[in-house]
Amino acid sequence: MSLFKISAMSYILVILQIFFSGYIVLTNFRYALNFPWYFLIIVSSIPGIAGMVQMKSKLRMLPEPASDAVLLQDGIYKFIRHPMYLSVLLTTLVITLLNINLFEVTAWLFLLITIIIKLNREESFLKEKFAEYTIYRNRTKALIPFII
Numbered sequence: 001m002s003l004f005k006i007s008a009m010s011y012i013l014v015i016l017q018i019f020f021s022g023y024i025v026l027t028n029f030r031y032a033l034n035f036p037w038y039f040l041i042i043v044s045s046i047p048g049i050a051g052m053v054q055m056k057s058k059l060r061m062l063p064e065p066a067s068d069a070v071l072l073q074d075g076i077y078k079f080i081r082h083p084m085y086l087s088v089l090l091t092t093l094v095i096t097l098l099n100i101n102l103f104e105v106t107a108w109l110f111l112l113i114t115i116i117i118k119l120n121r122e123e124s125f126l127k128e129k130f131a132e133y134t135i136y137r138n139r140t141k142a143l144i145p146f147i148i
Contacts, residue, residue: 005064006062006064007064009121010062010063010064010118010121011062013063013114013117013118013121014061014062014118016110016111016114017061017088017111017114017115017118020092020107020108020110020111020114021088021092021111023107024092024095024096024104024107024108024111025092025095027099027103027104028095028096028098028099028104029095031095031098031099032094032095032098037094037098040094041091041094041095044087044090044091044093044094045087045090045091046087047076047080047083047084047086047087047090048083048084048086048087048088048091049087050075050076050083051076051077051082051083051084051087052084054072054075054076054077055072058070063118063119063121063122063125064122064125065122065125065126065129069129071126071130071132071133071136073136073140077140078140079140079141079145080140080141080142080143080144080145081123081136081137081140081141081142081143082119082122082142082143085115085118085119085143086143086144088111088115089111089112089115089143092108092111093108096108119142119143123137123142
């Protein structure tokens with residue numbers, strides 16, 4: 001049960017994220033089976049896997065936090081606030097680079113926009129739910145440690 005009413009916009013953002021990332025992966029995955037590409041895909045997945053392991057059963061795709069959500073500030077979350085978004089963007093970027101064309105680049109840019117909108121929605125919900133979120137946000141970068 002979520003503390004926040006889940007809006008249609010949240011569902012739309014999840015569907016768009018799945019659509020664009022799925023398109024990129026499904027249309028290019030055959031190219032990813034060669035070294036060093038599969039190595040880069042594995043490396044780009046590490047932050048997301050670390051985030052999923054740390055979140056355990058609290059994992060969800062919607063930007064609204066669950067009512068029993070806790071604010072994680074250690075582990076991977078000590079360095080970046082959104083490791084799973086980072087992994088989605090990096091992994092799909094690596095896959096996009098395997099077969100650069102207008103459709104792939106456009107899909108990746110739409111995925112980037114979708115994730116930025118979703119990330120900003122999630123941040124506003126987290127700020128509302130957790131009093132200490134603003135302090136955490138000020139000391140921890142959103143996607144790339146020490147940069148962004």
